[in-house]
Amino acid sequence: MISAVLPTYNRAPMAFTHGKGCWLTAEDGTRYLDLGSGIAVNALGHCPPELVETITEQAQKLWHVSNVYRIPEQEHLADLLVENTFADTAFFTNSGTEAAELAIKMARKYHYDLGTPREEIIAFDGAFHGRSTGAIAAAGSEKMTKGYGPLMPGFKQLPFGDHEALKTAISDKTCAVIIEPIQGEGGIRTMPDACLKGLRDLCDQHGALLIFDEVQCGMGRTGRLFAHEWAGVAPDIMMVAKGIGGGFPLGAVLATEKAAKGMTAGTHGSTYGGNPLGCAVGAKVVEIITDPAFLSEVNRKAALFRQGLEGLVAAHPKVFDSVRGQGLMLGLKCVAPNTDVVKAGYGQNLLTVAASDNVIRLLPALNIPDVDIAEALKRLDATATAVEAP
Numbered sequence: 001m002i003s004a005v006l007p008t009y010n011r012a013p014m015a016f017t018h019g020k021g022c023w024l025t026a027e028d029g030t031r032y033l034d035l036g037s038g039i040a041v042n043a044l045g046h047c048p049p050e051l052v053e054t055i056t057e058q059a060q061k062l063w064h065v066s067n068v069y070r071i072p073e074q075e076h077l078a079d080l081l082v083e084n085t086f087a088d089t090a091f092f093t094n095s096g097t098e099a100a101e102l103a104i105k106m107a108r109k110y111h112y113d114l115g116t117p118r119e120e121i122i123a124f125d126g127a128f129h130g131r132s133t134g135a136i137a138a139a140g141s142e143k144m145t146k147g148y149g150p151l152m153p154g155f156k157q158l159p160f161g162d163h164e165a166l167k168t169a170i171s172d173k174t175c176a177v178i179i180e181p182i183q184g185e186g187g188i189r190t191m192p193d194a195c196l197k198g199l200r201d202l203c204d205q206h207g208a209l210l211i212f213d214e215v216q217c218g219m220g221r222t223g224r225l226f227a228h229e230w231a232g233v234a235p236d237i238m239m240v241a242k243g244i245g246g247g248f249p250l251g252a253v254l255a256t257e258k259a260a261k262g263m264t265a266g267t268h269g270s271t272y273g274g275n276p277l278g279c280a281v282g283a284k285v286v287e288i289i290t291d292p293a294f295l296s297e298v299n300r301k302a303a304l305f306r307q308g309l310e311g312l313v314a315a316h317p318k319v320f321d322s323v324r325g326q327g328l329m330l331g332l333k334c335v336a337p338n339t340d341v342v343k344a345g346y347g348q349n350l351l352t353v354a355a356s357d358n359v360i361r362l363l364p365a366l367n368i369p370d371v372d373i374a375e376a377l378k379r380l381d382a383t384a385t386a387v388e389a390p
């Protein structure tokens, strides 16, 4: 008999009742060190006091009003994002998938309004942009699309990081290129800075819009507010979600004025998107993460963690192959099957997340205390030892 909850997930058996910082407490009282953070969602850890205060305060004032009205909390969050990024404007959603939908619509509308409609959007192998019909068509993998056809037309996938293939594929018919500066689900695969620059140039040459999907790699995860800042190139449109709500469902599309030109009154909307509760929390998260002192701490912690991980790789060559990623968006490329490593981690009360390319992801809270980094390394060491045991 089918379970009451639609069985679309391969779930681990633990269930948690409480969280504090980087720690989760299971129903049986066992405490787990959480290096997954709800897949880069709990950017400030579980139940951070500042956000508990913000959400409680806002919950006593106003939760939801329709976008029929002005929403000052939404305007405040938009102002913060515009002040701190390439963007001139922001639209709020409840998820990354919804952000992907708008990014695609915005790009198509831009060209349509120029009087030269363009259909083709270039995406990359290993990409993940969400689970809507549009987002799965963009990513194109069989795993996500099988059985759901006909897919939304107009997408083309290229090998990740193959500049020559891109140069051949892009043309004056290309509507947009969509890419994660660091692939998350794809296995913490980083697009080199030079490739992002080259991509920007190609888009400019052909009048195509550049869409960055920073749903996972954004919001301070790499040690800058957004990952693309490291490369010194800006997109025309960017998708944000996960970390921006600190655990509250919130997403956004940020865009330049030029790219957003077609999005006039009535062309897009959302019932929940940009509600006062989510935006109050989001604004607090953005205020905290944009503090240069906070980001420099992320980089210091990341260097500390990474150094320890390099040591682990050297100590356990039969389990780990290498460390990858940037900031606190880290991956351990495994030699042993990554799912075995994740499972062995559960045995050490340690939570990590598997990704493609035989990688386990380490996405701790951005404010992870140094002692928890040390504890994480200890438990990863014990995890590797357990995997090695005959």
Ligand SMILES: *Cc1c(COP(=O)(O)O)cnc(C)c1O
Binding pocket: 094, 095, 096, 097, 098, 100, 128, 129, 130, 131, 180, 184, 185, 213, 214, 215, 216, 217, 241, 242
């Ligand atoms: C998680 C993710 C999404 C989808 O976000 P949802 O909130 O699950 O809809 C899109 N893009 C990337 C890069 C992601 O990691």
